[in-house]
Structures are given as C-alpha cells and as structure tokens.
Amino acid sequence: MIETIVLDIGETLVRDDRYWAAWADWIGVPRHTLAALVGAVVTQGGDPADALRMLKPGMDVREAHLAREASGRGEHLDETDLYDDVRPALGGLRGLGVRVVVAGNQTARAGELLRGLDLPADLVATSGEWGVDKPQPGFYAKVLEASGSAPHETVYVGDHPVNDLFPAKAAGLRVAHLRRGPWGHWWADDPKVVAAADWRIDSLTQLTAIVSEEASGSSAPARPALRSVTESD
Template identity: 65%
Template sequence: MIRAVAFDVGETLIRDDRGWASWADWLGVPRHTMSALVGSVVAQGRDNADALRLVRPGLEVSVEYAARERAGYGEQLDEHDLYEDVRPALSRLLAAGFRVIIAGNQTRRAGELLRALDLPADVIATSGDWGVAKPEAAFFERLVETADCTPEEIVYVGDHPANDVFPVRAAGLRAAHLRRGPWGYLWADSPEVAAAADWRINSLTELVDTLTR
C-alpha cells in the first residue's frame, strides 16, 4: 500500500530552462550553446554541471553560485517555472490522503523559493537543507524518516534514472520514472529503466490517476 509520494524538483516539478539560460548569460555564451552542451553531457551520462565546465574548464559550481549571488544574479523561481500539472496533481494526492513530499537536489536558496510558492505539500526540502544529495543512500534514509512510512510505502517520482530510479529501488522505495526533461525523454525507453521503475509515466496526472484508482 502506498502512503506517501515524494517528488524530485528539476524537470519534474519545475522547468530548468530559465536556470540554464541564466548560466549561459553569466558565462557569456549563447543560450542555444548552453542547451546543446547540457544535451551532450546528458547523452554521455555525465553530471549536468559538466556542461558549465565545458564552457569554463575548472569551474567550481559552489564558488560560482556565490559570485552570482553577490552580483545580484542569484536563483529565481516563481509560478511560471512550474509545469502545468504540478498544483492539480499535488492537490489531488493530498485530498486522497497521501503524504506529499518534495525533496530534490537543490540549494538551500532553492528550498526557500519553493516554500514561498506555497505548494500543496506536507514537506518541502532540498539536498542543501539536508546536507546530503542523491544518489547517496543517506538522502533516501532521510526521506523515509521524513515520510514516517516504511520504504515500500513510498513512491519517488523523478526524471533522472541515476538519481531517481536506480538508487530509489536500492533503498527499497517504489520508483516512478517521468518522461519529462532531457533525462526523462532520453532514458524513457531504456531497458534498464523499464526493469527498475515500478511505473513509467508521461505526466504527474497519469500517476495520480493510477494511485487513486
């Protein structure tokens, strides 16, 4: 029996295009170039931050984040960054009695911005808040503790197999792979993902329909 549904953030709940466009502007390259580099590292199975290091070799992301903040170009997030199905899906899950958790690999600042959106969720947290990030097992241990359920009673929803499917199953949770964003589309038909994911979905609405049926 599923009692809790937990969600990744980037390209699951929010669009990443504004964030990557901001990085392109900061590093002084065309936005199309940055998009192409992101696609390239995704296809190679590399960390998405490697796209930034291709533009500026040796770049330290945390240092650059701090520099952007000081210069007034810090993270931004508002209603326009949400995918259209987010609020309706989360609201339906809460109404149906599920515990709804938002927990992804983001900074503390992103966590503040997410909480300011007043999303229909019981808990909103980020790896920056918790001090541990996916795919580390400790992230999912913290998630299970937060959900106050057994692992098999929790579904984790996300787009990135290496962060949101394989380690989720290794931790004993159920996994829903979302066909959304570069990682979601690229790996949607992967035999490995098909074997590991409990559900493969095209929208959050599809998952809610399944869980509330």
C-alpha cells in the first residue's frame, strides 16, 4: 500500500515562469533569452544557474540572490503560481488517509512562501531548510525521514529524471514521473525514464486513482503508465 506521497515543487506544484522572469529582469536581459538558455543547459545535463553565468560571466548567483532580497525584488509565490490540479489532488490524497509531503530543491524563503499558501499537506520542506540538495542521497534520506513510512510505501512525484526519478528510485522509493513543464515533456518517452518509473502521469489528480488501486490490490503491474502520457486531461 501507499502510505505517503512526496511531491517535488518546481514544475510539479509550482510554475517556474515567475522565478526565471524575475532573474531576467534583475540581470537586464529579455525573459525569452534566459528561458531558452535555461532549457538548453538543463537538457544537456547542466545546472540551470549556469544560464545566468552564461549571460553574466563570473556572476555569483548566491550573492545576486541576496542582493535581490535586500532590494525588495526577491522570491515571490502566490496562488497564481500553483498548477490548477494541486489543491484538488493534494486534498484528495489526504481524504484517502495518505500523508502528503512537499519537498524540493528550493530556498528556505520558498519554503516560507509555500507554507503561507496553506496547502493541503502534512509537511512542506525545501533543500535550503534541510541543507542538502537533490539529487544527493542525503536529500532522499531526509525525504524518507519526513515520510515516516517504509521506502516501498512512499512515492516520490517529480518531473526531472536526474533530480527526482533516478535518485528517489535508488533510495528505494517508488516513483511517479510527471509529464509537466519542459523537463517532464523533454524526457517523457526516454527509455530510461520509461524503465524506471513505476507510474507515468500527466496530472496530479491521477495519484488518487493510483492510491485507491494499490489499496484494493487491483493495480496493474508497476511499470506501465496509469494511462498513456499522450492523453489529455
């Protein structure tokens, strides 16, 4: 059975549009330019922050982040940043008695902002608060600690294979790969993703069906998708 579901943050619960747009405005480049470079960097296996350094060679991203905060132009999240299925899905999971944890690679400030949205979750935590980032094994040790359940009773949901899918699987968790955002779409049909994912989904609302099927013992074998990732909601 599934006792705990842990969800990534960026491009799983929250759109990244505002985050990268704010950075583009801060360094004075067109938003499309930075967005395109972020995509190019990540699909080549790089750190998204490298896109900032490409545009501003020698840039200290941490110092720039602090400068943004000090100027009043720091991180911001509100209800409009959430994907439409977030509240229905999380609320539905809790209604089934599942423990819901939100945990992703975000700053401590992002954690504060997310908790301020009063999501239907039992815990919201970030890598900045835990002091360890994905895909490091230490992050997933923290995930299991927060889960309070055995690895095979815990599902990690995320869009990025390298940060979410593969390290969570290596930690013994079951995983649902979400076809959302640039990374989720880019790697949706990658053979390694297809082989590793216990489920491949295109909406968070599918998670309630997964939990119900597991509880009834009628779920299909773990590898296939709950439904085709090419179907629309």
